[in-house]
Every structure is written in C-alpha cells, then in structure tokens.
Amino acid sequence: SQTIHQWPATLVQPVGSPLSLECTVEGTSNPNLYWYRQAAGRGLQLLFYSVGIGQISSEVPQNLSASRPQDRQFILSSKKLLLSDSGFYLCAWRGQGAKEQYFGPGTRLTVT
Amino acid sequence: QQQVKQSPQSLIVQKGGIPIINCAYENTAFDYFPWYQQFPGKGPALLIAIRPDVSEKKEGRFTISFNKSAKQFSLHIMDSQPGDSATYFCAAKTGTASKLTFGTGTRLQVTL
Numbered sequence: 001s002q003t004i005h006q007w008p009a010t011l012v013q014p015v016g017s018p019l020s021l022e023c024t025v026e027g028t029s030n031p032n033l034y035w036y037r038q039a040a041g042r043g044l045q046l047l048f049y050s051v052g053i054g055q056i057s058s059e060v061p062q063n064l065s066a067s068r069p070q071d072r073q074f075i076l077s078s079k080k081l082l083l084s085d086s087g088f089y090l091c092a093w094r095g096q097g098a099k100e101q102y103f104g105p106g107t108r109l110t111v112t
Numbered sequence: 113q114q115q116v117k118q119s120p121q122s123l124i125v126q127k128g129g130i131p132i133i134n135c136a137y138e139n140t141a142f143d144y145f146p147w148y149q150q151f152p153g154k155g156p157a158l159l160i161a162i163r164p165d166v167s168e169k170k171e172g173r174f175t176i177s178f179n180k181s182a183k184q185f186s187l188h189i190m191d192s193q194p195g196d197s198a199t200y201f202c203a204a205k206t207g208t209a210s211k212l213t214f215g216t217g218t219r220l221q222v223t224l
Contacts, residue, residue, distance in 0.1 A: 032210060043118075043201060043214040044156070051209060059211070090155050094210050099144045101212060103155035 002027035004092050004104040012110045019064075019078035019106050023091030026072065031093040033074040034101065035066055038088040050074060086111045116204050120217025125192055126223050133187045133218045135202035142204035147176065147187050150199045156203070159200075160187070167178070192222045 003026045013019060025031050032051050036044040046059045048066035056066050063082060067075045074091055091104040117136045125131045134144075144163060147155035162169045162185065164211040169176045174191040189196055204217040 034212075041217075043216040044203075044212075046211055046213075049209055049211060057209070059138070099205060099210060100146065100158055101160065101210065102158060103148075106153075106155045 002093070002095075002102070004091060004093055004105040006089075006107050008107060010110075012107045012112060013030065013080060013081050014112055015083055016080050019081050019085070019109070020077040021089055021091075021109070023074040023076075023104055024041045024072055028072070028093065028095055030096055032096070033068065034092040034094070035074065035075050036090040036092065036103075037074050038090060038106075040087070048076070071074060081111045085109065090101070100103065116202060116213050116215045118202050118218060121216070122221075123218040124221045125224060127142065127193060129222070130210075131189050131191050131192055131196075131222075131224060133200050133202070133220075134180075134184065135186065135215050136184045137204050137213075138183065139204070139206065139213075141206045142213075144205035145176070145178065145185050146173075146203050146205070148201045148214075150201065150217075156201060181204055189220075192220075194222045194224060196220060197222050 005024050034049045035047040038044050050056050050068045053068055064078050089107045092101045094101045119134050124132050144159035147159045149159045152155040160171045161173045162178050164180050175188040177186045199217045199219045201217045203212045
C-alpha cells in the first residue's frame with residue numbers, strides 16, 4: 001500500500017530564516033506530487049505540482065520554491081521566510097492515470 | 113472562474129440528523145469533484161468523489177448529489193454521528209495535471 005510522509009510535523013522559524021520541508025511517498029512509482037498551503041480556517045491553496053523528476057510548476061508567485069530530486073521526494077524551500085508564510089503545509093500525491101489525490105499529515109509552520 | 117464556492121461556513125446538527133453541504137462552480141472544464149474530511153491538525157482525507165456524468169453517488173452514509181446544469185454539487189451525511197464532526201472541503205479537478213481547486217470548507221459539529 002502507498003504511504004506519504006512529511007517532516008517535520010511542526011516548525012517554528014524566525015523571519016528571514018531558510019526553510020526546507022520534505023515529503024516522500026512509498027509504494028508507488030512516478031507519482032504526481034503537489035504542495036498546498038492551508039491558512040488558519042481557510043481552504044487549501046495549490047502552490048506547486050510536479051509530474052516528474054526535476055519538473056516543477058508554480059501556481060502562486062511567492063518567495064517559496066519546490067524541487068523534486070528523486071521520483072518520490074518533493075521538497076518545499078525558502079531562502080528567507082516571511083511572517084505571511086505561516087500556515088499548514090500539505091503534500092499530496094496522485095498515481096499515474098488516477099484522479100484521486102491523497103494528502104500527507106502536514107507540517108505546521110509558524111514564522112515568528 | 114477557477115473558484116469553488118462552498119456553504120455554509122459552519123453547521124451544527126444533532127446526532128442522527130442529515131447535514132447538507134453545498135458547492136457551486138463556474139468552470140465547465142472541471143471534470144472530477146472530490147470531497148475531503150479533515151480533523152484538526154490532520155491532513156485532509158478523501159471521502160467520496162463524483163464525475164460530472166453521474167447525478168448521485170453513495171458510499172456508506174455519505175452521498176454526493178450533482179447537478180451539472182446548475183453547476184452545483186452537495187454532500188449529504190446520513191445518520192450523522194459525533195465522530196463526523198470535522199471540516200469538510202469540496203474540490204474540483206481540472207487539467208491533465210489534476211490540479212484541485214478547493215472550497216473554503218464547512219465546519220460540522222454533530223451534537224448528542
């Protein structure tokens with residue numbers, strides 16, 4: 001069966017510090033991968049998606065970036081965090097040819 | 113045109129009641145409509161989904177009704193239980209990359 005992991009689970013970072021969040025998927029090959037952000041009490045906003053290694057599409061211009069160094073690894077990064085980057089970051093995957101997206105447990109990021 | 117509008121924002125029902133959550137969309141390119149259930153601090157879990165060529169889909173106590181001409185769809189929870197208390201999100205998929213556009217969520221509370 002497929003599983004998706006995210007770490008860290010929680011993170012508190014000062015403004016201006018760098019960020020690296022990691023997502024890995026097990027039990028599937030060549031998945032589509034997605035990064036979403038959820039602000040408190042709000043819906044989910046798609047940030048980035050990837051259809052393959054090294055292929056990243058950005059949905060929202062911002063100071064975040066994403067990379068996919070391996071087939072089942074997706075990384076969300078920032079060089080300098082802003083207060084507005086606080087939120088709940090969710091990674092999701094979709095199997096090739098499938099419609100369903102499955103979410104990971106999320107990372108709660110607080111920028112102070 | 114990419115929006116999915118969800119209502120109500122919050123809902124309180126008694127145990128055994130049938131909460132109904134509604135969503136509306138404009139973009140006729142959407143071709144798949146999932147619902148997600150999210151508990152506090154957790155990632156959203158796929159609950160049930162429907163294609164636009166189907167008017168109703170039932171899985172257990174959860175039913176989606178879909179009105180293609182009105183561009184509306186809704187989630188019904190039969191015989192609701194306190195364990196159903198969660199936030200529910202509708203979403204709509206578009207494109208070969210399966211990008212999801214989410215509603216703003218409905219916080220459901222089922223009381224005893």
